[in-house]
Amino acid sequence: MNKMHSALRELAEMDELAVRVSPIHALHPAAKLIATVAYILVTLSFDKYDLSGLVPMLLWPILLFALSGIQVRSCFYKLRIVLPLVMAVGLFNPFLDRTIILRMGTLTVSGGVISMLTLMLKGVYCLMASFLLMATTPIDNLCAALRQLHVPKMLVTLLLLTYRYIGVMTGELAVMTDAYHLRAPGQKGIHISAWGSFLGQLLLRSMDRAQELYASMLLRGYHQHFHYADIKPFRGRDALYLLGCLLFFFLLRSVRLAQLLGGLLVR
Amino acid sequence: MHMADALLAPAVAATMYVASGSVAGVSIHKLKKDDESRKLPVMAVTAALVFAGQMINYTIPGTGSSGHMCGGMLLSALLGPQAGFLSMIVILTIQCLFFADGGLMALGANIWNMAFYGCFVGYYLIWRPIMNSRWFGEGKRAQRARIIAASILGCVITLQLGAFSVVLETSLSGITELPFGAFVALMQPIHLAIGLVEGLITSAVLLFVFQSRPELLQGVEPEGEESPRRSLGTVVAVLAAVALVVGGGLSLLASSNPDGLEWALFGNAEEGYAENMGLDEEAYGVESAAADTAGAIQEATSFLPDYAFADSDSAIGTTVSGIVGSAMVAGVAALICLAGGFFCKKKAKA
Amino acid sequence: MIEFQKVSFGYEKNRPVLRDLSFRIERGEAVGLIGANGAGKSTVMKLLLGLLWGEGRILVDGLEVRRDTLPEIRRKLGFVLQNSDDQMFMPTVYEDMIFAPLNYMLSREEAEARVDAVLERLGLQDLKHRYNHKISGGEKRMAAIATILAMEPEAILMDEPSSALDPYNRRVVIRTIRELSQTKLISSHDLDMILDTCQRVILLSDGHIAADGPAEQLLRDRALLEANRLELPLSLMGRSQRSY
Numbered sequence: 069m070n071k072m073h074s075a076l077r078e079l080a081e082m083d084e085l086a087v088r089v090s091p092i093h094a095l096h097p098a099a100k101l102i103a104t105v106a107y108i109l110v111t112l113s114f115d116k117y118d119l120s121g122l123v124p125m126l127l128w129p130i131l132l133f134a135l136s137g138i139q140v141r142s143c144f145y146k147l148r149i150v151l152p153l154v155m156a157v158g159l160f161n162p163f164l165d166r167t168i169i170l171r172m173g174t175l176t177v178s179g180g181v182i183s184m185l186t187l188m189l190k191g192v193y194c195l196m197a198s199f200l201l202m203a204t205t206p207i208d209n210l211c212a213a214l215r216q217l218h219v220p221k222m223l224v225t226l227l228l229l230t231y232r233y234i235g236v237m238t239g240e241l242a243v244m245t246d247a248y249h250l251r252a253p254g255q256k257g258i259h260i261s262a263w264g265s266f267l268g269q270l271l272l273r274s275m276d277r278a279q280e281l282y283a284s285m286l287l288r289g290y291h292q293h294f295h296y297a298d299i300k301p302f303r304g305r306d307a308l309y310l311l312g313c314l315l316f317f318f319l320l321r322s323v324r325l326a327q328l329l330g331g332l333l334v335r
Numbered sequence: 336m337h338m339a340d341a342l343l344a345p346a347v348a349a350t351m352y353v354a355s356g357s358v359a360g361v362s363i364h365k366l367k368k369d370d371e372s373r374k375l376p377v378m379a380v381t382a383a384l385v386f387a388g389q390m391i392n393y394t395i396p397g398t399g400s401s402g403h404m405c406g407g408m409l410l411s412a413l414l415g416p417q418a419g420f421l422s423m424i425v426i427l428t429i430q431c432l433f434f435a436d437g438g439l440m441a442l443g444a445n446i447w448n449m450a451f452y453g454c455f456v457g458y459y460l461i462w463r464p465i466m467n468s469r470w471f472g473e474g475k476r477a478q479r480a481r482i483i484a485a486s487i488l489g490c491v492i493t494l495q496l497g498a499f500s501v502v503l504e505t506s507l508s509g510i511t512e513l514p515f516g517a518f519v520a521l522m523q524p525i526h527l528a529i530g531l532v533e534g535l536i537t538s539a540v541l542l543f544v545f546q547s548r549p550e551l552l553q554g555v556e557p558e559g560e561e562s563p564r565r566s567l568g569t570v571v572a573v574l575a576a577v578a579l580v581v582g583g584g585l586s587l588l589a590s591s592n593p594d595g596l597e598w599a600l601f602g603n604a605e606e607g608y609a610e611n612m613g614l615d616e617e618a619y620g621v622e623s624a625a626a627d628t629a630g631a632i633q634e635a636t637s638f639l640p641d642y643a644f645a646d647s648d649s650a651i652g653t654t655v656s657g658i659v660g661s662a663m664v665a666g667v668a669a670l671i672c673l674a675g676g677f678f679c680k681k682k683a684k685a
Numbered sequence: 686m687i688e689f690q691k692v693s694f695g696y697e698k699n700r701p702v703l704r705d706l707s708f709r710i711e712r713g714e715a716v717g718l719i720g721a722n723g724a725g726k727s728t729v730m731k732l733l734l735g736l737l738w739g740e741g742r743i744l745v746d747g748l749e750v751r752r753d754t755l756p757e758i759r760r761k762l763g764f765v766l767q768n769s770d771d772q773m774f775m776p777t778v779y780e781d782m783i784f785a786p787l788n789y790m791l792s793r794e795e796a797e798a799r800v801d802a803v804l805e806r807l808g809l810q811d812l813k814h815r816y817n818h819k820i821s822g823g824e825k826r827m828a829a830i831a832t833i834l835a836m837e838p839e840a841i842l843m844d845e846p847s848s849a850l851d852p853y854n855r856r857v858v859i860r861t862i863r864e865l866s867q868t869k870l871i872s873s874h875d876l877d878m879i880l881d882t883c884q885r886v887i888l889l890s891d892g893h894i895a896a897d898g899p900a901e902q903l904l905r906d907r908a909l910l911e912a913n914r915l916e917l918p919l920s921l922m923g924r925s926q927r928s929y
Contacts, residue, residue: 071390075434082433083816108440109345116509123664130668146435150339157342157511164512180512187341187510194340198439202432208776210432220363222371223421229379229774230386230425235818236770237383241391257392257401263536267388267404268543271381271413275551278380280771282373283736287764288836289756289788290372330659376774 070249072242078145079235085138085203092136092204096306097213103313104201110317111193116183117169122190124325128316129196136204143199147192154191158184207231212299225294240270336405336497336526337430337445340438344508351504352443358451359424362417374418382422385410386429393536402532407453408462408489409537413544415553416458423450448500452493458553461489466554478555482541487534494530498522686712686840686868687733687745694728694739702728703739704892710868712839717879717900718872720889721914726872729889730842733870734764746839760789763838763867767845769829773817778809778828781817785836796835803834807861823854830861840868847878876918880904888913 086093092100107128114122133140165180202210211224248258248266258266319325340348366374385406392401406426410419427445430436437445462485471480502518505511511518544551687710695701703725710716718726731737733745735755743750745758766772775781779800786796804810812820812828820828826846833841846862847855855878862869862882873879879886879900886903888896890913896903903909907917916922 071392072387075387075390079433080819083819104439108340108438109348112340112343112345112348112440126664126668127671130671134671143435149337149434149436150341150438153337154339154341157505157513161512164514183512190341191339194438194440195435198340198432199435201439206776207432208780220360222363222366222375223359223424226375226379226382226421227425227428228776229375230382230422231429232774232776232817233380233383234386234429237380238387238390241387245391255394257394259394260396260539263393264539264541264543267384267391267540268547270388271384271540271544272547272551274380274384275377275548277768277771278377280766280768281376281380281774283731283734284764284766284772284774285372285376286736287734287759287762288785288832289760290784291788326664329663333659333663379774 070242070245072238072245076235076238076242079238081142082202083206085142086206088137088204090136090204092132092200095204095309096300096302097205097209098216098302099306099310100201100205101210101213101217103310104197106314106317107197108194110321111190111197113321114186114190116186117179119182119186119189120326121321121324122186122193124320125189125193127320128313129193129200132200132204133196136200138200138203140196142203143196146195146199150191150195151188154187158187161187209300216299216302221294237270237274244270336449336494336501337427337437338441338448338501338504340440342505342508342510343438343441343444344510345440347504347508348440348443350443351447352440355424355443355446355451358420358455359446362420365417366421374414378414378418378422379425381410381413382425385422386426389426393532395532402529402536404536404540405449405453405490405494405533407450407493408457408486408534409540411454411458412462412486412537412541412553413551416454419458420450420454423454444500444504448497448504452496452500453489456496457489457493461485461492463554479542479545482545482552482555483538486538486541487531490534490537491527491530494526494533495523498526686710686714687870688743689729689732690742690744692732692739692741692743694732694737702892703732705741706893708887708894708897710870712868713866714885715862715869715883716871717883717886718870718889719874719876719879719886719915720895724889724913725892726889727844730764730844730870730872733842734759734762760836761839763833763836763841765829765833765841765843765846767848769822769825770817772829772832773825776816776818778812778815778817778820778831781828782832782835785832789836799837800835803831807831807834823850823857826850826854826858827861830858834865838867840870841865843869843871843873845873845875846871847873847875874915876904876910876915877920880918880920888915 107125111122111125114125130140160180161184162178162180165178165183167179168176169179169182170177205213208228211228214224214227215221244266248262249255252259343351385404388404389406391404393403395402407419407423410422413419414422424446427437427442427450431439431442431445465481465485465488466478468481469477470484471477499519499522502515502522506515506518513521541552545555549555689706689708692703692706693701694703706725706729718729720726728737732739733743733750735750735752735758746761748754748758750758773781775784782800782803783796786799787793791799800813801810804813807827807830809824809827809831812824812831815824817825817828830846843862846858850858855875859878859881862871869883871879871883883900886896886898886900887894888903888909895913896906896909904918905921910916
């Protein structure tokens with residue numbers, strides 16, 4: 069299975085998750101989008117040494133996973149892209165920042181270790197948040213919400229059209245790649261002699277295809293104007309959800325929940 | 336080069352969103368004046384093609400490794416800078432949303448690093464001047480050579496700018512302890528190699544298009560048509576201007592949010608950080624004028640001087656209770672997970 | 686309904702694709718357009734739809750195809766593309782179907798009612814909210830036809846409607862085409878399908894009409910077909926007659 073096949077499968081999996089039924093899926097996409105953005109911003113705003121403040125931020129995604137019936141492990145696969153990058157940047161911290169900021173008996177923890185950990189936590193949290201958004205919201209609903217939030221129509225239409233054709237083009241390239249490797253056993257990638265023509269052939273074909281597509285739009289009365297599926301109304305419960313989320317984030321940011329809870333036990 | 340959310344501070348992420356958003360706005364405005372409706376399907380299909388094309392492994396001769404294509408230069412050569420930029424935005428958005436490749440908040444920065452440089456700098460300052468020049472003489476052969484030169488130069492330069500921006504944005508966000516200089520020294524050479532390979536791949540694809548359907552390429556005149564061409568001197572002058580403008584732009588960007596950069600460059604003097612690292616201001620050769628301006632702006636704008644350490648007492652002073660509390664939160668989270676799983680299984684049975 | 690009067694067209698000056706083509710299709714007729722690859726079948730369709738411009742006159746319902754009449758002409762004609770992926774550009778079947786009715790200024794309720802009526806007529810209610818990139822080839826072809834029917838065109842043009850379908854889906858498409866009462870112009874190499882769906886056949890060869898007549902008669906003319914790089918429909922050919 070080549071990379072394109074697995075990308076197609078990943079897309080299909082997201083599609084399947086997004087059309088499930090749950091209280092979270094039923095919410096207005098704009099409410100979910102804003103809540104997600106707010107969550108990420110709050111998460112990122114924590115100081116790099118504020119590990120104990122960051123830990124309770126886990127509650128929101130976990131709660132969402134539970135409510136939407138989506139399993140936490142379904143997003144672990146996506147960590148393979150985020151974590152190495154974050155690690156690469158954060159890995160130097162323990163060596164460069166040796167300020168001791170925590171002593172427990174003989175055990176000392178340096179600032180670098182803490183800041184590396186917060187960095188990784190932030191990476192995982194943000195990933196979970198955007199994963200949850202896409203796993204509970206079909207792309208067409210999200211685009212409708214973007215329209216409501218006054219994202220330019222051209223960009224939204226382009227997003228929808230591109231999403232539609234990503235499946236088609238990736239599928240064709242997957243077949244071409246398979247066909248190439250069937251005739252070139254033992255080669256890991258495309259040989260230099262075919263660097264231009266491999267993608268170029270498909271590119272020329274795509275240009276013709278774009279003309280067909282444009283014709284198909286014109287023949288059905290298209291004039292500078294795209295109509296979208298019904299946009300769901302923003303209802304009371306959507307507002308309630310959004311307010312609840314924002315309040316929750318504000319609390320987590322301002323109240324030191326971890327210390328508070330710990331204080332109950334330790335003191 | 337896709338940045339994750341965790342590498343950015345909210346202020347930096349927001350700034351980059353504003354920057355990329357404004358460029359997108361201008362592009363949309365420009366495209367609306369042209370024939371937008373005709374371009375949309377071509378943009379969508381080409382964007383989808385580039386998205387898929389980025390997954391192709393190209394074997395690099397003589398090495399065991401393989402290279403990839405990013406697509407900014409390719410898109411702007413095929414669609415023009417504005418349409419190419421919007422197509423790149425859409426590609427990056429889909430990668431971010433569906434494949435977690437780059438974060439939702441980092442999208443603005445990613446668009447800037449990969450789409451803006453590739454499309455606008457790559458097109459206006461490299462592709463078009465070179466294609467309009469008399470480099471390599473006249474005729475088809477010379478035009479092919481110009482395509483190769485423009486692709487390679489374009490990919491290398493725009494990737495260098497992108498990589499430098501990644502370093503700048505991460506440092507401004509105060510994420511890494513890695514000194515700015517060391518980070519730059521780490522990133523730029525890697526991306527030089529990547530840029531070279533990408534440039535070769537891009538030129539191969541563009542050459543193929545040039546051979547079969549030259550009219551598809553932007554800024555390439557059809558055979559036989561004569562138009563006033565700029566001399567080599569103009570190209571060099573333009574490239575020099577690019578360097579100046581880009582350099583100036585970057586330093587402006589840097590000075591508008593200097594605390595992070597200053598911190599990244601010189602560490603925190605009070606903590607003895609700079610001495611520990613054996614670094615001092617002179618060693619970095621930062622122009623004193625720029626540094627002074629930066630300092631002045633910082634003093635004028637900063638409401639939280641030495642931000643990263645301002646509330647260090649409360650933040651660093653993690654007590655045992657903090658750890659215990661964190662453990663409790665983790666416990667609650669695990670419980671929710673279990674309950675959630677239970678809930679789902681029950682629903683599945685019912 | 687559709688009339689070509691001395692229509693010529695060429696992509697390059699000296700190599701005409703169509704030469705002085707004239708024919709007339711009456712309202713309600715079902716006409717098959719056949720001919721070897723490159724005979725000019727697609728060009729005829731594209732000229733009719735105003736996607737290409739040639740010399741001569743083309744009339745649709747008495748109206749000449751010109752740039753200013755194009756919106757009206759296109760409203761009367763529905764074109765089913767050969768590749769359904771090129772035709773279905775919206776995320777879901779429903780959104781694709783409602784695209785044209787909304788463009789023609791129908792209210793959302795009317796448009797929705799029209800979509801539902803077409804889906805019910807074709808028995809495709811299940812497809813309504815499915816994603817275009819997740820339905821099978823056969824479903825996609827039927828959805829593409831439904832998309833065009835939702836426009837309520839007066840004439841339907843089809844480019845290879847039976848290509849790349851399995852026998853069952855091909856049968857379904859043929860049955861659907863037969864049940865359509867509109868004027869039909871179908872271009873295809875699938876002569877069995879043409880025989881099943883059209884009363885009349887126009888055979889194109891090198892840009893001119895080589896034959897024009899009743900399908901039953903023309904598609905039995907082995908010599909004529911083979912002279913134009915075609916073959917007898919399988920259903921009219923005994924097993925022993927097949928030559929490979």
